[in-house]
Amino acid sequence: MYNTELYSKYRKQVLMLMDASMIAISFLAAFFIRFDFSVPTEYYSYFTSWLPAMILVHWLIFNALGFYNVIWRFTSLWEMFKIVRVVSSAYVLIAIGVWSFSGFIGFPRSVFLLNYFFTLGFITASRIFVRVYYSHYKGNLGQHTYESKKRIILVGAGHTGGKIAKEILDTSVSPFKLIGFVDDAPEKRFATLHGTKVLGTIDELKNIASSFDEILITLPSASGKEMRHIIKACKQTRKLFKTVPSLAELIDDKVSISMARDVSYMDLLGREEVKLNRHSIGNLFDGKRIMITGAGGSIGSELVRQCLSFKPSELICVDNCEEHLFSIEAETDKIKTKTIIRSILGDVTEKNHLDKIFNDNRPQIVLHAAAFKHVPIQEEHPWAAVKTNIGGTLNMIKLSDKYKVETFVLVSTDKAVNPVNVMGASKRMAERLIQTYDLTSKTQFMAVRFGNVIGSSGSAIPTFQQQIKDGGPVTITHPEMIRYFMSIPEASQLILQTAAIGRGGEIFLLEMGEPIKIVQIARDLIRLSGFEPEIDIPIVYTGLRPGEKLFEELQTKEEDLIATNHKKIMILKDDSHLYEVDWLALESSVHELLRIAENLELNEIQSFLKKLLPDYSPGKFMNVRLPSHIEPYSIKGQA
Known part of the structure; x- marks a missing residue:
């Protein structure tokens, strides 16, 4: 033998x-x-x-x-x-x-x-x-040795399906036995890949269900419509089904069966793959010292992961939450990289400590993602939003200029457009600060504005999933509420791309696609969990909360859009003429706002914010969307 x-x-x-x-x-x-x-x-x-x-x-x-x-x-x-x-x-x-x-x-x-x-x-x-x-x-x-091997069938006989099949066939101790593929491409019908047959189309899965135990969807580029069709076919088999990550989640096209996960709502959304100009990003990030604030948060932690693929010399991860910092530190410890990664427990509102962090690490690029983001909580605690989102950004701006940071990117939000809540107003003020300071600084300051990201902590989708797990009901504030959505990896990748495109003073806007009704998301998630909405899991409408809009906008009526060489990134035409451009006067106003915030008085804070931001309408519910106009534009030949 x-x-x-x-x-x-x-x-x-x-x-x-x-x-x-x-x-x-x-x-x-x-x-x-x-x-x-x-x-x-x-x-x-x-x-x-x-x-x-x-x-x-x-x-x-x-x-x-x-x-x-x-x-x-x-x-x-x-x-x-x-x-x-x-x-x-x-x-x-x-x-x-x-x-x-x-x-x-x-x-x-x-x-x-x-x-x-x-x-x-x-x-x-x-x-x-x-x-x-x-x-x-x-x-x-x-x-024969492993009697517990599960018979698995792959949906998709393409590049990714071939990689997964090869991995299963090459690993004798794999817990899976490959049965075959299904694929809707006519030219692949009854073809073979790595010696394994394509057994039929996706709709024929139910006819061969007795031959397999599990299904793995190996189509990372599938559209939302295609994924809905595939999931419907998988459910008819009454077998366990999973999927490989989407292309946005994959780094360097590396895929393995160990990455298989449950189908998420992001898969149903099926946004188009982000095509990055990796050369231009690499030119900016390679060998640089990069600081990321809010590095343990949803966007910040993904920025850490994405940055590592561009080989910076040092990555300075700053967060004020011990648990989040520990989590991202534990994750990066497992990654083989030559990049020096420093995890620092720090708060952007503590200027003296922040100064020490800058002095000790001398970052060349700053990605400022630290912020309070939950609208209802910030409506009840507006002083926190003012101190962190405005005061913290002011500290980051001045220290970046002091220590000669080359590029500074502020992570903003669509809630900054015609703000009706303190959170949105605080981010709009942060945008004004970076635009105004950019006029006189050698540091290139810019902001990136986008809508909701799927899966961020405390957002609608994780909340719905927990409510479904608990047996319902799923609670929604209004049946007509709609939002823009993108994935966390997609948003993070485009933030890095804007850093490479920007030359200072811009507010970039990410293409968010079509807005989606929140109630439709709830229904999809209920069905994805194997239930029927309103039958197995009820949906209850609770009414709009303080500071909420029925839908978000991506630009004001004064802001036209300028196209860049990247189809998913646009620039808001400069609207600084609407506001004062005297930095000293603006800084003085911010310090007065911070002083008012110390009094913990909601009405005083709202009144002063209204003076600084004429488009801030506290408590107003918006129900009209403004039209947008896009002009062609090219930035220094970059993509």
Whole structure:
């Protein structure tokens, strides 16, 4: 019986003996073919005298080029190219040796050429044998060894489906047995991928449900409409189904079956993949010291993950929540990276400590995501929004200028447009601060404005999911409430792209797609959980809360949009003429607002904010959306 442990211990020696045999057979076959299977006796001496040298040269070259370090059970096209390279290198050296010793006198050149192709063919065949052996014979042994293997079928016989299938087939201890694929592409019907058949279309899943235990959806680029169709077909089988992450969630296109997760609402939303200009982002971030505030939050933590792929020299993660900071620190500790990651417990309202953080770390890029964001809570505690969202931003701005930060990006919100709540007004003031300070600073200050992100802490979707888990009801403030949504990875990626595009003073607006009714989200989530809305799980309307709008806007009536070279990023045309541009006067007003906030009086804070922001309408419910106009624009040739 084949002993795996013995082979693993002496793998290199076994492969060297195998190669020696292949080289000998190839050399002999070349002589036989050259002389039509009637080799003259005198040529046998050439064979016996040159064979040891040929084997030795091959061994030396194969070792030098790392040929014996390849794990052949995972052979791919890349390994095939490596075989060609090492065999060709060996024969170049052999040719030089033969020419030096005998000038090819008495050594038929055709034998040399035939020998090269035979050696290439036999060594390739030996590696394919190892690959096939591990994929099928050892895989079948694993099937018998692990009786608990789950029969799995993959939805999608494309690039990602092929990667997942290869992973299952290559891993004898995989807990899965691959049954096949389903795919709606007509050209793939009954085709094979990695030796596994496409068994039919997605709608035919229910007809073959008895042949599998689980379903894995391997279509990371599927649209929302396609995912709804797939999920409907999966539910009809009454089998467990999961999906691989979306393209927005994948970093560097790396996918594995270990990444499989439950289908989320984001999958139903199915927003188009974000195509980044990674070259321009890399030029900005590579080798830089980057500070991220609010680094433990929903957006901040994703910015940390995304930044690491652009190889900054240092990543300074600042957060005022010990638990969040510990969580992102524990996550980054598992990542193999040359980037120095520093986790700092700090609050943007504490200027002295913040000054020390800047002085100790000297960031070159600042991504300012720290903020209070929950509208009803900030309506009840407006002083907190003023201190953190306005005062904290003021501290970050002045220290960034003091320590010569190159680029500063403020993470803003669509609630800053015609604000009707303190949270939105505080973010609008933060936007004004960075735009005004940019006029005189060498630091490039800019802001990024976008709507709701799916899955952020305390937002509607996690709340609905918990309510469904508890048996209902699902509570919604108003049946006509609508919101813009995007995923956390998508928002974070576009924030990095705006940093690369911006030249200072801009408020960028991310393309949010079409707004969605909150009640439709609730119904989709109820169905996704296996229930029927209003039958199994009731929906209850509770009325608008203080500071809430029926829907959010992305721009004011004075703000036209300017297109950039990235279709998902636009710039709001400068509206600074609407406000004072005297920084000292603006800063003085902010300090007065911060003084008022110390009194903890809601009415005083609202009144002063109204003086600073004429478009702030506290307590007003908006029910009219303003039209937008987009002009073409190009920024310094960047995308």
